[in-house]
Amino acid sequence: MYKIGIDLGGTNIACGVVDGINLVYKKSVPTGKITGTESAAEKLGAALSVALNDGGFSWDEISEIGIGIPGTVNTDTGIVEYACNVGLENSPLGDTLSKLIKKPVYAENDANAAAWGEYIAGSGREYKSMVMLTLGTGVGGGIIIDGKLYSGFNFSGAEIGHMVTHHGGRECACGRRGCFEKYASATGLKETTRKYMRENPQSIMWRIAGGIESVNARTAFEAAKKGDKAAAAAVNEYISDLACGIVNVINIFQPEAVVLGGGVANEGDGLLLPVRDIVSREDYARNSKRRAVVKLAELGNDAGIIGAALLRTNRKGD
Ligand SMILES: [Zn+2]
Incomplete structure (x- = not known):
């Protein structure tokens, strides 16, 4: 069947x-x-x-x-x-x-x-507890604790994208300011990229994107690989913002794994390795023998x- x-x-x-x-x-x-x-x-x-x-x-x-x-x-x-x-x-x-x-x-x-x-058939197969973050238009969240999805008593929980990481920051459609997804989503990455482009008219990001309106979530990563300093700064800021939210999630749940999916996760090791560096420094349980791992999702769409x-x-x- x-x-x-x-x-x-x-x-x-x-x-x-x-x-x-x-x-x-x-x-x-x-x-x-x-x-x-x-x-x-x-x-x-x-x-x-x-x-x-x-x-x-x-x-x-x-x-x-x-x-x-x-x-x-x-x-x-x-x-x-x-x-x-x-x-x-x-x-x-x-x-x-x-x-x-x-x-x-x-x-x-x-x-x-x-x-x-991802938990049953993908990156989370070997774990009992896992948090998934989908880095797309927003940041989608899914929390699995001891083999069960957790979404709060009213089924509205796991909205990790609407955890504030920048108090008073970018305005969010949910009514708050500084939500994690305004920085860590593909949309947030584009916003950060545009900020660095405006401050750096000489950056090759202008040429790669073909203008500020046609920036996409790959623009900064691509220009950074070509040695563009402004692009590297944009990528660093994005990764630092993303890692901030991931460390928050780890400190609250200490899941065995945090799995990153969505379009931005296609950057692969260029995204994952620097995020892991920050997590390994900032995780509250960094002295524990058992540590949460950050992984990429396997199943895509x-x-x-x-x-x-x-x-x-x-x-x-x-
Ligand atoms: Zn929000």
Whole structure:
């Protein structure tokens, strides 16, 4: 039997067929306009049909479905409490889809689903406790303690991106200033890059990016590799900001691993090694024999799909 994981996004519905812990087939279809629970369930059902059909699978081979949702999901009741990107509020989406397709359906917040995927099938495989940080448009967080996702009593926790690391700093959409994600996300990295470009009109970052509006999350890393001093300073500031939040997370949870995913993590060792240096100096438990490790995620964009498919698996090897 296969399991299906769905990553429900504002733009695309990505469906993946999972065999054991391995993704064996993946298909994305445009989300279209969702106008409530019924409409969302119909769109998901249609996306599933297309994926199974195109991949050559039959419904009989599918044991269950998991959905990662960009919002707050009450995992006790299965109710999607709030997911504004996909137009859902107090929505029994899982139950509605389950009735439609006659299979068990599990739902979870998408960042949690991605963390769960890395934990069961990726970089976190060998650990019992792990924190995942996804460095994308924002900073997504997922916390796993002793084999269980932790998201607070009201399912709104693990918002590590909205921990303030720069009191009074950059304005955040959440209403606070100086949130970690305003610095450590890809968006934060672009902002830091632009700051160094403005201060350094001679920097080759101007040429590499082709202008301040077309800066991306690779601009500073690329220019720094070519020896540009302003770019190296931007990269250092970014890494120092990122490591600050990682050390905070380690000091609170002391997880066995902190796993970094998302676009910026594609920088690989150029990002990881200097972050590890700072963590090894600043971790409160630096004199302990047992230390949290910082690692890169392994599953890329598939983590959320694999994690969603495996939501029922509440212990390893299940
Ligand atoms: Zn915030």
